[in-house]
Structures are given as C-alpha cells and as structure tokens.
Amino acid sequence: MATEQRKKCSKCEVEKSLLDFSRDRQARDGLRNRCRECMSKIWKDAYKKDPEKWKARVKIWAENNPKNGEEPKKTVSFFCDTG
Numbered sequence: 001m002a003t004e005q006r007k008k009c010s011k012c013e014v015e016k017s018l019l020d021f022s023r024d025r026q027a028r029d030g031l032r033n034r035c036r037e038c039m040s041k042i043w044k045d046a047y048k049k050d051p052e053k054w055k056a057r058v059k060i061w062a063e064n065n066p067k068n069g070e071e072p073k074k075t076v077s078f079f080c081d082t083g
C-alpha cells in the first residue's frame with residue numbers, strides 16, 4: 001500500500017506530491033492549491049510589479065516567523081492575495 005498522496009495544482013494542473021505544496025492553515029486540506037513552483041513564479045511576478053509593497057510584507061512576515069523553526073504566534077496571510 002505505497003500509494004503516495006498526490007494533489008493537483010490548480011495553476012499548472014500537474015498532479016504532484018504533497019511535498020510540492022506549501023502548508024496553508026486556512027486551506028481545507030491544509031495545503032495550498034498551487035504547487036511551490038507556481039507559487040514562486042507568482043511571487044516573483046508580483047514582486048516585480050510592486051516591490052515596495054512586497055518588501056513591507058516580507059518585513060512583517062519575517063517578524064512573525066522566527067527563524068528558529070518555532071511556530072509564529074500570529075498568522076500572517078503572506079502572499080495569499082496574489083490570485
């Protein structure tokens with residue numbers, strides 16, 4: 001029974017391993033609908049369009065996401081409104 005759980009990316013429509021999806025607490029299945037690859041493209045494009053907005057966001061996100069791997073106390077919807 002080595003059936004690996006897979007999920008279809010809503011953007012590129014490729015079925016990928018769950019490891020290819022970032023976690024999203026707000027999502028029903030706990031994972032983003034788009035794979036990491038698509039998300040990184042979306043982020044890059046969004047950043048190019050409006051770098052100042054994203055710089056501010058990264059700052060807020062970093063403040064709420066300690067690098068020691070601890071769960072942030074506050075959830076920030078980072079990159080969630082990119083479509």
Ligand SMILES: [Zn+2]
Binds near residue numbers: 010011013035037038
């Ligand atoms: Zn994808």
